[in-house]
Amino acid sequence: MSSSHTHAARKTPPEGFNAPAALVEKLAQSIRDDGRIRHLGDVPLPDPLLIGEFVELCRELVFPGFFGRRGLSEGMLDSYVSSLISRIGAHMADQARSALRYVKHIESHLAETAECRECDALAMQVAQEFIAELPGLRASLSLDVQAAYDGDPAADHTDEVILSYPGVDAVFAYRLANILHRMKTPLIPRIIGEQAHGRTGIDIHPGATIGPSFFVDHGAGVVIGETTQIGANVKIYQGVTLGAKSFPKDERGRLIRGAKRHPTIGDRVTIYAGAVILGGDTVVGDDCIISGGVFVSESVPAGHVVRQKKPELVMRTNREALEGHA
């Protein structure tokens, strides 16, 4: 239950508590000794809080009047859009600079306190390339919103879909993160993706390739892996996994990162709740329907419906069942 349940802040200063010197020393030493879970020095990591703000500004630009500022008129659109782009670009440049300096730093080319003028110039370029993608992002999301409305008889209007559907939120965040993933911006795409995962329960890796008019209904528990490819007009329900069969390892037993591990899904495919489709060589052809709960690890030719052979159900009266237990 989120702490926002208690909307009025009740922060009272708790009474003083003295940190024992021996414990302070022990913890400081553990931070010095274990480089894995601390980040010291002047090279900052991208900041999840500021990335969250960046995502909200992009949401406002994609769906103007739905989120953020209200009461927009046509006459003010130019100045409104200009102001939003400035803020989005500045955020992007700022976070990209952190991400790029961070990569230099872990590649040991950059001392902890060093400048990286190259990173600063590159970050500004990343920001410029990113904002140039915003019209395309709007066009994609418009199709996704229509797909959500068309695919769900419970939706009264596309406005309801924009305002409240977690599937639309998750696809919005995925398309945003995917732009940055294609630009090879480090760290930021995963942070955007996992923030959306936290809000929606829908886990789409920014590296996945997803065609137009994509809809995830309900969506909690959906996992779409890094090397998944999805065609146009695909609809996916809650609990669907598009995952890896097994992980190829190198001769020293380490996971090989980057190989195609996740399935390929054609156009106009519907995948019902809880279905699991695994494997980098698995191809589900165009116009297929994958029924709920089906486990698929081999390719399915185009135009087929896949069902699990109906499992035999065992029905007993409660009395029989209890006797059975005894």
Added chain:
Amino acid sequence: MSSSHTHAARKTPPEGFNAPAALVEKLAQSIRDDGRIRHLGDVPLPDPLLIGEFVELCRELVFPGFFGRRGLSEGMLDSYVSSLISRIGAHMADQARSALRYVKHIESHLAETAECRECDALAMQVAQEFIAELPGLRASLSLDVQAAYDGDPAADHTDEVILSYPGVDAVFAYRLANILHRMKTPLIPRIIGEQAHGRTGIDIHPGATIGPSFFVDHGAGVVIGETTQIGANVKIYQGVTLGAKSFPKDERGRLIRGAKRHPTIGDRVTIYAGAVILGGDTVVGDDCIISGGVFVSESVPAGHVVRQKKPELVMRTNREALEGHA
């Protein structure tokens, strides 16, 4: 991972970024051209942020002393309740007015800048009818809380259930949203439902009909569709879907919205994790137990236990399995 992880705001003004004029024009034009994903004009949509505040005020009134203001004494109850109702009613009137004006607007009866005195009067009436339902809401939730405690051996006390169980949060939000759904208030019920879905992973459509003493345990991935009917004393576990089999379409291939698509569940039924029950004609009778993972698309007579015939498990030693892979 939610941005609230970084509790101290570190908002630094990022450096200036100039929006290119050509891009501004292109985006402004895309906003003018695509009516689907923008909302211009003076007719505001209901505001998710203010609806969230409204929900928290209702939570405070339903569970006084658990959320919001602490240290309540019996003597101050009248003034405390009076103040809460005023705030709840004012929020409700405010959001209902937006929702009603919005509906007039999309039905084209209202110019974008027009007044709607009729909406204002109706919104006040909605608020009055809503607050009259609050005593009933409290009585329902009290039974749901007891059902949660009775149904979960891990609960130490009903207080723990109120403070921390996502199932109680989701059922609270559902009962609240259902009142507004029955009053045919547009948009707001879905926004309340999806906010709870985001907090809990439990997706209950506000249009579902759910009897007293309802408990959802754990709950992530639960989906309860719009036309579901659930009796009294029902218990549901994580990952359960009460869904639609297929969607009836009209002669032009468009989804028919409003038909009964989701199942009917009797009294005292327990549905274990991951079970899927589909179809508007599917009736699960009183006192049934539906085992975990079972797929049900036909009616079950009262008093029956439904299990899947135990699937044959294949067990091999790791060595055999690896040889099998080779």
Added chain:
Amino acid sequence: MSSSHTHAARKTPPEGFNAPAALVEKLAQSIRDDGRIRHLGDVPLPDPLLIGEFVELCRELVFPGFFGRRGLSEGMLDSYVSSLISRIGAHMADQARSALRYVKHIESHLAETAECRECDALAMQVAQEFIAELPGLRASLSLDVQAAYDGDPAADHTDEVILSYPGVDAVFAYRLANILHRMKTPLIPRIIGEQAHGRTGIDIHPGATIGPSFFVDHGAGVVIGETTQIGANVKIYQGVTLGAKSFPKDERGRLIRGAKRHPTIGDRVTIYAGAVILGGDTVVGDDCIISGGVFVSESVPAGHVVRQKKPELVMRTNREALEGHA
């Protein structure tokens, strides 16, 4: 969809709304009459908001430089750690005092307005014992982070794992809550656990026992019950349930709380997506692999791979399927 989507607060004071006196009286009476869902008096409950702050301070200490304050140098570590411990200890003492006074109160040993000097002293002791566990907590989490990186080919670096993986967030919260659970601190561990459940979709009861190097991948829908025991180097995927078969009841039909109801998992076990393992006597031996979707309610000897016998799939062309429906 979380209300944080609208980042700029637009709180306008809604117009006045007068609470009808009869309704106020009715609600105040319902609060007086129903003791189950109200908490009156001067004995405060632990505060979820402040507990959330406490968790974030602990996260900052476990992963310094990743969350909270940036730009840490080795030279400032002692004063930084000292300050964090003071704040963590003060929070802990504060919340533990509420929790301990609350227990006294419900056990009826404490009048609603009474002092509890014994609780105050005990709370300070709880805080001291808790902070003494922090070096061990850091050491555990360092292994969990490495396990997450080793187990997921989509991870580029352990830093990415720390910044964005919900599985790491959930295991962090579990290990924190488990310390307090072992110290028998009431209420607080469940609140911490359910807040993490809300953020991640991963529900780990604070009472579970989990060995080193534990990794939950993706994770939405994972449920790990109160009396589960998990060995070292275990990896679990989304939707896995480690649950109870049935609940033992006493001779009056009430649930017996505290019995071992959940399974025991050995070392180096991997459990794939959606597998369900039930029962307090069920033991999965070392080095086992449990495949996706498998239902296990009996013990599995060490070194075995468990698969469901491949269910027969039914494939038809769309045309055949439609004819079949007719």
